[in-house]
Amino acid sequence: MRDKMELTLGPILFEWERSEVLDFYKAALTLPVDTVYIGEVVCVKKRSLTIKDIETIGKDLEQAGKKVVLSTLAIVSNEEELELVRELSKLGFSIEANDASALKIAKDAGRTIFAGPHIKTYNKHDAFFLESIGVKNICLPVELPKESIKDIAQNTNLKYEVFAFGKIPLAFSWRCYTERTYGLSKSECAWHCKDHPEGIDLRADTKENGKKAAPIFTINGTSILSGKNLSLLEFTEDLRDTKVDALRISPQYKDTGEVIKIFRDKINGKINYKDSSERLQALIKKPLTNGYYNDKAGMEFLEINDILNV
Amino acid sequence: MEKAEILGPAGNLSSLKAAVDAGADVVYLGFNDSTNARNFEGLNFTEDDLREGIEYLRGKGKKFYLAINTFPQASNFKDWENSVDKAVTLGADALILANTGVLKYASEKYPTTRLHLSVQASASNYEAINFYKKHFNIKRVILPRVLTTGEIRTISENTDVELEAFILGGLCINIEGRCYLSSYVTGASTNTEGACSPSRFVDFSPTDGGGMTISLNKITLNRLSAGEKSPYPTCCKGRYLTSDGELSYAMEEPESLNALSLIPDLIEAGVSALKIEGRQRTKSYVGTVTGILREAVDSYYVNPASFAVKKEWTEKTRETFEGTSSTLGSYAGK
Incomplete structure (x- = not known):
């Protein structure tokens, strides 16, 4: 009998005010998650937290019984960015590598290594390789369909995590898209991202039933996220059967704690798929996606009745 | 040398x-x-x-x-x-x-x-x-x-x-190998299928006045006026509306x-x-x-x-x- 599906709180991809970030992690102390990722994936120029803050938050979370992992940048292109990875690797927590540089730096620093969603684990041979260099846990790329997840997870002995809720990180650039909307470049960073705690919606120039289209993408600093939230809430049992060990809830500006509780209740069997989806829909009030898992376009949403015999 | x-x-x-x-x-x-x-x-x-x-x-x-x-x-x-x-x-x-x-x-x-x-x-x-x-x-x-x-x-x-x-x-304006824009909109992954925005998903519809509407898997990426040119339609080179209603090449100009x-x-x-x-x-x-x-x-x-x-x-x-x-x-x- 395998352990119950774990829940993890992913790294905050957005930039929020310092007090908001501190409050968010204070609340996380009592949330029903097993692991909390801190650190920085998107941009070296974010300023809400210092390295010292990250260390303090990490220790507090460990005290509260959480596993703590520090996530690292998805693009590392210069010494300043390498230095951030090195600084995080010195703190003593496990490291989630999102670039090959972090795989090396974390190993040299003697840390436990997690391969993040931006390390391209597309097949079991990738997983064998990562295992051979000491990786213990893999968060799979967001676009993998169920069949690929299954083949990797069932043929290797690592722990696997999938991105299960939140706006999906789809692309990373050298350009700051947020500053671009203000006519500025990344090197002219004026910290506008903190004014957009949920990112900036991008909509196609079209109308759906006479209304403006739902957002297709979200600008978030140097990254592009999906316009809609991903949710694999309906698939928690299916994912467990697929041999996935943990589901990642990616922090959103609002209601993240409530989302976690719904996922936890669903995993614990307190509510069924129908009630849990209704609770989630009532909370989010916006269209969701689950296309990637079902081998469709990532933006699509498939009704569970069409997929599983439930 | x-x-x-x-x-x-x-x-x-x-x-x-x-x-x-x-x-x-x-x-x-x-x-x-x-x-x-x-x-x-x-x-x-x-x-x-x-x-x-x-x-x-x-x-x-x-x-x-x-x-x-x-x-x-x-x-x-x-x-x-x-x-x-x-x-x-x-x-x-x-x-x-x-x-x-x-x-x-x-x-x-x-x-x-x-x-x-x-x-x-x-x-x-x-x-x-x-x-x-x-x-x-x-x-x-x-x-x-x-x-x-x-x-x-x-x-x-x-x-x-x-x-x-x-x-x-x-x-490519986004780092190569870590861009899923194409698969998000079409299901065709640049990483696994080897093609960004494959032509089977692209539609060019002429509009009144000699312009053109370009869409990718039914998502409108661009509306061109008569004589206006555009490169092959990929998500990163689309025109999008931001919250203030402005239509622009939000990621990259053509x-x-x-x-x-x-x-x-x-x-x-x-x-x-x-x-x-x-x-x-x-x-x-x-x-x-x-x-x-x-x-x-x-x-x-x-x-x-x-x-x-x-x-x-x-x-x-x-x-x-x-x-x-x-x-x-x-x-x-x-």
């Missing part, structure tokens, strides 16, 4: 010949399947085509590199192994690989074959590059288009892996990379190979831009200090850009 190598793209036999005739040192290409990152309909090489191409380029003393640079999944890993085997049998001067599973296979089975790390592997710093060297003995890396020339210099000072950089052609003016900077930063993007483009594009790059690079070596971009190169390059403007991308600053 050994001259920087010039790499011309080829999606078919006539482009291969055009690249060779215009002065490319190397032609890079792929098989006609999803094992390469320019897997478009009607493009790329069957083994027979390739044999003919090899004969042609060998006759002129040129090399070829084979791109097997996509990411296999569960059901089809064997296809990538077969492509590696085929490429080695055909005598490729280097294999351009991205996936660690495929790199491991190739480095163990063919330890003397030269391996280059594809841009799709997203290795944008010396720690990552040295990591791939340690594990797979790569000899060269194709640098993602996210770096300044200063950052390239830092990489060069900290690795002995050769550096190859894009200099002309279409431009623009193409022309870094001819930075040839001295790139070479002096440690780049030893200059690559032209465009295996999906016509032989006339390949011939034109390869010829321009040949002339530019040769003129640099005649007198590096007085290198200057000729007006004629700029004009001829612009004509190949499908109506888009030119940019230095990240090279000159972020």
Whole structure:
């Protein structure tokens, strides 16, 4: 009998005010998650937290019984960015590598290594390789369909995590898209991202039933996220059967704690798929996606009745 | 001083010949399947085509590199192994690989074959590059288009892996290999299928007044007025509405990379190979831009200090850009 599906709180991809970030992690102390990722994936120029803050938050979370992992940048292109990875690797927590540089730096620093969603684990041979260099846990790329997840997870002995809720990180650039909307470049960073705690919606120039289209993408600093939230809430049992060990809830500006509780209740069997989806829909009030898992376009949403015999 | 190598793209036999005739040192290409990152309909090489191409380029003393640079999944890993085997049998001067599973296979089975790390592997710093060297003995890396020339210099000072950089052609604004915009909208993944925004999802609808609406899997990417041009429709080059209702090229203007003016900077930063993007483009594009790059690079070596971009190169390059403007991308600053 395998352990119950774990829940993890992913790294905050957005930039929020310092007090908001501190409050968010204070609340996380009592949330029903097993692991909390801190650190920085998107941009070296974010300023809400210092390295010292990250260390303090990490220790507090460990005290509260959480596993703590520090996530690292998805693009590392210069010494300043390498230095951030090195600084995080010195703190003593496990490291989630999102670039090959972090795989090396974390190993040299003697840390436990997690391969993040931006390390391209597309097949079991990738997983064998990562295992051979000491990786213990893999968060799979967001676009993998169920069949690929299954083949990797069932043929290797690592722990696997999938991105299960939140706006999906789809692309990373050298350009700051947020500053671009203000006519500025990344090197002219004026910290506008903190004014957009949920990112900036991008909509196609079209109308759906006479209304403006739902957002297709979200600008978030140097990254592009999906316009809609991903949710694999309906698939928690299916994912467990697929041999996935943990589901990642990616922090959103609002209601993240409530989302976690719904996922936890669903995993614990307190509510069924129908009630849990209704609770989630009532909370989010916006269209969701689950296309990637079902081998469709990532933006699509498939009704569970069409997929599983439930 | 050994001259920087010039790499011309080829999606078919006539482009291969055009690249060779215009002065490319190397032609890079792929098989006609999803094992390469320019897997478009009607493009790329069957083994027979390739044999003919090899004969042609060998006759002129040129090399070829084979791109097997996509990411296999569960059901089809064997296809990538077969492509590696085929490429080695055909005598490729280097294999351009991205996936660690495929790199491991190739480095163990063919330890003397030269391996280059594809841009799709997203290795944008010396720690990552040295990591791939340690594990797979790569000899060269194709640098993602996210770096300044200063950052390239830092990489060069900290690795002995050769550096190859894009200099002309279409431009990815997001780091290669970590961009899922195409699969989010269409389900076709650039990483696994080898094609960004495949044509089967693209629709061009004429509008009243001679304009055009362009959509990708029913998502409107652009509305062109009469006479307005646009590059091939990918998500990053679409026009979107932001919250304030403004319609703009939120990610990237329709623009193409022309870094001819930075040839001295790139070479002096440690780049030893200059690559032209465009295996999906016509032989006339390949011939034109390869010829321009040949002339530019040769003129640099005649007198590096007085290198200057000729007006004629700029004009001829612009004509190949499908109506888009030119940019230095990240090279000159972020």
